[in-house]
Each structure stands twice: as C-alpha cells, then as structure tokens.
Amino acid sequence: MAGGSAERGRSVTSRALAILDAFDASAPRLSLSEIAERSGTPLTTAHRLLAELTGWGALSRRADGRYEIGRKLWDLGLLAPVSLELRQVAAPFLLDVHTATRDTVHLAVRDGTSALYVERISGRESVPVVSQVGSRLPLHATGVGKVLLAAAPDDVVAEALAAPVRATRHTVVDPGRLRRELGEVRRRGWARTAEEMSLGTLSVAVPVRVERAGSTVVAAALGIVVPSHRRDLPRLVPVLEVAARGIGRALARTPPFR
Amino acid sequence: MAGGSAERGRSVTSRALAILDAFDASAPRLSLSEIAERSGTPLTTAHRLLAELTGWGALSRRADGRYEIGRKLWDLGLLAPVSLELRQVAAPFLLDVHTATRDTVHLAVRDGTSALYVERISGRESVPVVSQVGSRLPLHATGVGKVLLAAAPDDVVAEALAAPVRATRHTVVDPGRLRRELGEVRRRGWARTAEEMSLGTLSVAVPVRVERAGSTVVAAALGIVVPSHRRDLPRLVPVLEVAARGIGRALARTPPFR
C-alpha cells in the first residue's frame, strides 16, 4: 500500500479482509481495539478501514460501539453456491425426514478435511446436538463425515486419518479400523456412529449421489441424530435413502453447483 | 488509491467492495468482464482485485472461469445478527407451526421500507410462494409487512405509503385505506392479505413482541401463506400467536440482537 507502512507487502485489500477475518463464531461482536488486535492491524488503520466497511454495509455498528457483521454480508453469503442451490433444493426433503422421525436432520458437504454443516432441521423435542449451520466437524467422528470421507479421494482420506481428534471416549481414532469402517460404508451405502462426537447420541447417514454427464458423485451427506437409548437406527436408513435420492434427482436437474 | 487513477476519490477498498456488489440474486455467477462492467471498474483492475478476493476466499472461481460467492463470505454471513440470534431462536417455533399446518411459514424483520425474509419453512405440499430467505418484499402488500409497518415509526409509514407498488390487481395501494388497515392490525393484533402479493394465496401474520428493559418492541413478524381456496384463515391466528409469544420470550432471554 502507499504511505509509511510498517509491514510491507500487505495490500490494502488484504488488510480490509483481515479485519473481516477477525470475526468468527466465537467472536461475532468486536470492539475497535479487539479488531485491531485480532487482525494485526494498527489501531488507526483498523479504524479507517472499519469506517469504510461500515459505510458499505459489510459491518454495522451497535449502540455500544462494537462492530458486527452487517446485512450486506448476510445477503452476499446467501448467494454462495452451497446456499443457493444445495440448501434450497434439499430443505423440503430434510423437512420430510424430520416430519417422519422428529429427530435432528443434517445435510453436510465435505470442505477439506471437515464436514461442513449446510442445513439442519431440529425441533424442540430433538436431542440437542453440537452442530449448527455453518459449523465444521471432523470427518472421522460423525455420521455424515464418514459418508463423505468414504467418497473422498485417497489423499484426503490419508490426511483425515493422519491425526484423528478424539472427541469422546468412544471416538474411533485407529486409522486401520477407520479404513475398515470406510470400506463398510462404501459397501452397504450408509454410515453410523455411536457417541463418537458427543455422548448420548447416535447417528446414521447416507450419501446424496448426483448423476451428471454420466458419472455419479457424492455431493453431500444426509444424516440423522438420535438419543442413544433408541435402538431402531437401521429402520431410519430407508427414510434417509428416499430423501437422499430425491435430493440427488433434484440436484441433477439444476445447473452444477460446484 | 495510488497510481494513475482515472476516477479519483475512490478508495481501493471501495473498489473491492464494488466488485462484491456486482453479485446479487439475479446474478450470482459472473465472468471477469461482467464484473468489471457491473462494478464500473477497469477490466485490469477488476482482474487484480478478483485475484485477491478469490485468494482470501470471498469469491471462488468455477471450472468455467466464472466467479461466485465463496465459502468464507457464507461463513461470515451466518454471523450477522439477523442470522445468529433471531433465526436460531425462531427456527424451532416455525417448525412447530409448519408441523401443525403444513403451510409455508415465514419470519421477517423490517429493513427500511421492505420486509426482509429471515427464515422460511416450506414443504413440498405448501403453496409455492415468491419469497425466499434473504428476499425483500414491500411492506404494504404482505402479511408480515403489514404487521411490521403497523409497528413502525411514522416517518417509515409515510415513506412506505408514498408510492406503494401494485403487485397484483388486488394489491391495496390507496394510502388512506392502508392507514385504516394498519390501525386495525394494531387493534386486533394480526394482519391478513388476500392475493395482494401473488394471485392464488392468502396470508396472515402476527407480531413477535420482545420485552426488554420494561418496554415492548416488535422485533419481527411471523406469517403463514395458504392457497386462496382455504377459508380457515382466522383459525391459524392462535397458532401463530402461540409461536410468536414463544419466540418473544426466548429472545428476551438472549442478549439484544440489534
């Protein structure tokens, strides 16, 4: 940038983006000094950029002086492909599954070595779960994650199994056993977990396959979470499969989303 | 910016933001030249800024060379207050209403002189409606809009009634009649529309009131859309009211969201 910049090689835009980067789920509201600190930007510079970002609507300023994400970024975020097509197409099907089961239903896609939760339907009577729309959980410890991992290229599998995090005492972290599980998921077409991410819950998940130009890809995973006392998990698989096929067919009719 | 800029007084950041502004619901995927054109940026400059935005993850580039909103902006968008608190708190209640009625349920807030649809639940058997999450519709022609307008300050009412758009032949555009309707909405506590936004649908809506620090504000509106042949609209009001009270109480327990 121009002027007596202390740290060269950092563009104006990258600084503005670094300021946006200061916000995350654990810190959705920040003061000027927090933003300057978190983004590694001098206070004055942060102040100037914040004024510009706020003026445009990327951020907005609260009565208490703190900044938060503004409407404009919310609007833009809704245009992301993950939201635009996948979610909108899938939402009614998730609703069907939820209506039939009353449990928490999830739709996730793979984002690197994480399962990214794209949509979620959860009633008040469903078990409380950690995931929210937008959250990322490890691939090896969740139902949807195992489905996505089973369909992932080898290098992703290798990376995901390199150092699997142990979330509970039931989390499977042995690479050999995980590989065998993935084989089984591929063979039978669905995955299950038992208290591997959080105690007290089980989950099952199936792939959402999309056929396009003759080849089939796993575009997402559809999963359901139930309290661990429930013993009817396999019964849920056909329900998920019907919905997953419906989503897959609907996606095949829309323009490619990735 | 530095350098031989043709148009002075335009900051680097503002150009980067103008590029983001090129994207909207009607144009979620754009080529370099389209972006340059829509943002009023020279092609070369757009190209450079796009590289930076893409590198950060604000945008991503598709196989066909076009740009689209990236994951990072989606993530950030989810941190917006409208999404963070209101939606998450309200979602289960909307689900309850949908479960009880099978119709399309909406949650909207007022954004200037528009109703901003914040959450929506719609099954496959519900009537097709124009609104989506993120869309903005006029306040005078929708159920949720009338509720929000009835609670809005006088200057907003005046602006909204200055030149009301006629969406269908049933849209009420006479300011006098609209004012009388708003009075009625305030008195009886709910609003209705009959084919005013789109033909073939009726809607009812109630306010979501939040009590905070002794005073009550209308934070949002909860509405339902049904096909016009249905004659049981008033029956739905109590259902909406129960859910709206639930949302209001839940919101009162969370930190203020605006």
Added chain:
DNA sequence: TGGAGTCTCCCAGCCAGCGGAAGCCCCGGG
C-alpha cells in the same frame, strides 16, 4: 486460417493510504 472475444501479464508514474502523535470522551476511584 482468421478474427472476435475474453483473460492474463507487465510496468512507470504518482497520489491515496499509512500510522504515530495528539486530543477527546467517558468512567471509576480517591
């Protein structure tokens, strides 16, 4: 093979951005 349309790379000039310093405001403690 030619031509139009689109994208990528290059670079010299120059002004917009940089950020330290100083001032302001608010709050709490003595």
Added chain:
DNA sequence: CCCGGGGCTTCCGCTGGCTGGGAGACTCCA
C-alpha cells in the same frame, strides 16, 4: 471535585503499492 486511564477519533506529511493502458495468450467459432 479532580485525576488517571482506557478506548476512540482526528490530524497530517511521507512514500511505496496501486493504477490501468497496452501487449500478448488463449479459446471458440466460422
């Protein structure tokens, strides 16, 4: 009441990153 301190805002002279026309690469189509 005064004082100290933390957080925010404004000011301003120096300078190096930004600008954008131009040239070349690439793609698609006739």
